[in-house]
Amino acid sequence: MLLHHYGQVFNHSNIPVWPKGDWLTVAAMDDAVLHATLIVSALHIGLLLKKKISPDALRHYSHITKILSNRFNDPTKSQTDATILTVACLTLMEILNASPLKAEPHVKALEHLTARRGGVDSLGLKGMIKRKVLWADLSSAIAQQIPPRFKHEPTPWYPNISPIDMSNSDLCNEARRLANETRNPVETSQIFDHLQCLSYAISLINRSENPTDNLALSDYFYDCEWKAYDFYSRAFKNASSPSPNEPPSLYTPLYLASCVAIIMYSNIALREIPIQAGMFAPFISSLLQLLDGVDLEAVSRKYPLMLCWVLAIGGIVSYERPERQQYVQLFSRFCKSQGYGDWDTVKTCFLDSVYVTPLYVSEFRDFWNDVEEEWILDGLS
Structure with a gap:
């Protein structure tokens, strides 16, 4: 069996x-x-x-x-x-x-x-x-939270892994602006581009019996995760020991949270590790701590797709965990600030502008159902 x-x-x-x-x-x-x-x-x-x-x-x-x-x-x-x-x-x-x-x-x-x-x-x-x-x-x-033991060699990106180009998507553009504003590597936007291309490639694999270069996919998964962790480590170090002349940006917590979300997305949507796996527990709590330092109103006006991405990842992975309700409340506040009142609106404003795997969409819909249930209960009270 x-x-x-x-x-x-x-x-x-x-x-x-x-x-x-x-x-x-x-x-x-x-x-x-x-x-x-x-x-x-x-x-x-x-x-x-x-x-x-x-x-x-x-x-x-x-x-x-x-x-x-x-x-x-x-x-x-x-x-x-x-x-x-x-x-x-x-x-x-x-x-x-x-x-x-x-x-x-x-x-x-x-x-x-x-x-x-x-x-x-x-x-x-x-x-x-x-x-x-x-x-x-x-x-x-x-x-x-330690450096890897083995040396990392960057993986050359081959565009033929996916026939679509998401490098100028709204999400990638937001990621690029966020990196610039927080004085962090702009390659973060490239990671989001690669994640979307890999999501598209995996969706095609799931619908086809054609042989796939799984070794190449493995290299791309690893490269995205390694870079996200490296960027997170450097940004966290800079935020913990700021220069007197250059204090941390208001948006640094969002940048750190996006790096954590990249690692989580790669595991749940690309590698398809079940969200019940124990490995996600520290990610969920770390993400909440970072979001606690985010000015939701300011960030939702300037980086709505990035914030939506991060909150949705946290909400998805916190399924049947104590932290789920906190993510529901945060996402509820975000949706109200953006005027997202139903699933079709969320789908149009977010999912139609970001390519994610079908598994992610399904888990996101479950999370959204909890948000709607929260609104119903609020209306009854």
Whole structure:
């Protein structure tokens, strides 16, 4: 059942590092990778069923622990591609479960093992293992608010990944103005352009059986997340230690919030990680803290699409969490300031000017329903 779920339910973007058919072929040839694959499937089912503990995941984790213990005692097996790939999968599993401290030993092991192999570029399986290791490292760094261990090499952007050009969209233009006003890298607008192009590309993949360059998608996902985290870290440092001659801009909290929202969007809309995953909990609270420093009235007049984007991301990911109501109230205030009184208006003003994945639209609609329910209750009181 777990293999069927993995092969049939998961979206192409869930495992962007290699086409799923090839991944399952690799898993079938190595016990540790197979158990790691089944853990991912078991955890996904558990999240969908709203179960905090997955007996299947624990069982397969026990098998992996025994296998890796034996391999690390065997010099011929301790540094193999399969071993490194399994450790990377375990790292991501702990991050998704919001256990960054448990993931840290795995990341250290990855750093040690890859160094002994000659670096990430020396890893095999057509670059798949390299990308798994880099994603695990970046996810761990973001979760712990520390620099990534592995060096980042910018990914050349190939326009043919998507036939549309969103670089001059209203959202990208707002992002460019916001970066300039807060004295931050204007490449933020480029990230929004890439996110929209990737959203379009994934929408086409989901409607087609044509083969896709999943390695390229993986590189673009990683690049967007890495840059957003890098921009956030630099902007946060500057805001925490402002120059006497250049105090932080009124709009700096929105810039920081947009970087966090980019990382969240990449995970929920591109990688399609279920919003119930524990990894989103710190993002939700961090975003609320940043929004607490935002002058909603001033920002909604100058950067309405950016604010709508950030609030919607927070509202979507806070589904069935205590913070959901706070996001509902914030978005309600924003909509009233913009004159958004119904779904069709929101769709016309926001969704028609920003390309997002169908999954995002569906989750956004659920969030909007909560906003409308809030208005109904206010009208009755």
